[in-house]
Amino acid sequence: GQQVQQSPTSLVLQEGENAELQCNFSTSLNSMQWFYQRPGGSLISVFYNPSGTKQSGRLTSTTVIKERRSSLHISSSQITDSGTYLCAPPSGQKLVFGQGTILKVYL
Amino acid sequence: DMKVTQMPRYLIKRMGENVLLECGQDMSHETMYWYRQDPGLGLQLIYISYDVDSNSEGDIPKGYRVSRKKREHFSLILDSAKTNQTSVYFCASRGQFSGNTLYFGEGSRLIVV
Numbered sequence: 001g002q003q004v005q006q007s008p009t010s011l012v013l014q015e016g017e018n019a020e021l022q023c024n025f026s027t028s029l030n031s032m033q034w035f036y037q038r039p040g041g042s043l044i045s046v047f048y049n050p051s052g053t054k055q056s057g058r059l060t061s062t063t064v065i066k067e068r069r070s071s072l073h074i075s076s077s078q079i080t081d082s083g084t085y086l087c088a089p090p091s092g093q094k095l096v097f098g099q100g101t102i103l104k105v106y107l
Numbered sequence: 108d109m110k111v112t113q114m115p116r117y118l119i120k121r122m123g124e125n126v127l128l129e130c131g132q133d134m135s136h137e138t139m140y141w142y143r144q145d146p147g148l149g150l151q152l153i154y155i156s157y158d159v160d161s162n163s164e165g166d167i168p169k170g171y172r173v174s175r176k177k178r179e180h181f182s183l184i185l186d187s188a189k190t191n192q193t194s195v196y197f198c199a200s201r202g203q204f205s206g207n208t209l210y211f212g213e214g215s216r217l218i219v220v
Contacts, residue, residue, distance in 0.1 A: 031207065043197065043211040086150070088209075093138065093157070094165065095209060097150040 002027050002091040006098035013105050019074040021101045023087030032063045032070045033095060037084040046085075047072070077105045109134050113198050113212035120219050126185035128215045130198030138201045139181040140209070141165075141173065143194040150197070156181055188219045 003026035013019055023032070034047040047054055047061040049070070054061050058077075063070040070089075074081055082105050088095040111132045120126050130139065141153040142165075152165030154173040162173050170192060174182045181200075185192055198212040 033207075033209065035209075035211075042213045043199075043209075045208045045210070048208050093155060094140075094152055097142075099147075099149045 002029070002089055002096040004087060004089060004096055004098040006085075006087055006101050008101060009099070010102040011104070013077050013103070015077060015079055015105055015107055017077055017105075019072075019077055019081075019103060021072040021074075021085050021087075021103075023070045023072075023089075023098055025068050025070075025087075025089045025096075027091075028065065028068070029089045029091075030065070031090055032061070033088045033090075034061055034070075034072050035086045035088060035097075037086060037100070039083055041083075043086065074103075077103075079105050079107065081105050109210060111198055111200055111210050111212040113196075113215045116213060116215055118215065118217050120188050120217065122190055122219055123187050126188050126192075126217060126219075128183040128185075128196055128198075128217070130181045130183070130212055131179055132181075132200040132210070133179065134200065134202055134205065134210065135178060136200035136202035136205065136210070137178070139175065140199040140201075141171070141181070141183045142197045142199065143167070144197060144214075145194050153183065153196075185217075188217075190219050193217060193219045 031050045035043040049061045060073040084100040086100040156162045156175045196215045
């Protein structure tokens with residue numbers, strides 16, 4: 001089945017710095033979803049990205065299917081960006097979740 | 108309003124008691140999911156439902172069963188709860204016309220003592 005590896009496991013940034021989160025997966029796919037989970041909270045979809053690059057505000061997702069990787073770039077990080085970011089490639093009708101990257105942004 | 112609602116949000120049960128976790132969605136999504144989330148293990152799929160009375164086991168179905176009698180409602184049942192079922196349970200839904208995006212509920216935190 002699909003195996004997912006996210007890096008780094010955790011990341012600490014000062015407000016204003018940029019973040020680069022990586023997701024590597026084991027089998028070919030045709031899309032990738034990124035989710036944000038606030039501490040102790042629910043998951044919110046931030047990107048559904050079949051391939052290529054998508055941007056939404058300060059967030060940019062790039063998925064390269066043939067290299068089996070996806071990245072999430074956060075520019076000019078803010079304290080409210082703190083939380084866990086999970087990538088989830090599909091495996092049939094299921095999504096297989098990575099362990100997540102815990103991001104902490106401080107003043 | 109696109110929303111997935113889980114009840115109860117917090118629950119403490121004794122080992123051996125039955126547990127009912129309920130999930131509702133107002134988007135008429137066909138597909139619904141139950142996941143559990145544990146530290147170090149991430150999100151694991153328990154069951155998936157493709158529509159009313161069309162359910163399929165996920166990766167960790169043992170000790171759980173589900174019920175979906177209406178499209179908007181998906182229940183997770185633990186018959187005789189065990190301490191290793193202490194976890195946070197998330198319900199999610201996805202619709203054919205919602206861009207393949209998964210919508211999650213707020214989670215139900217279950218403690219089995």
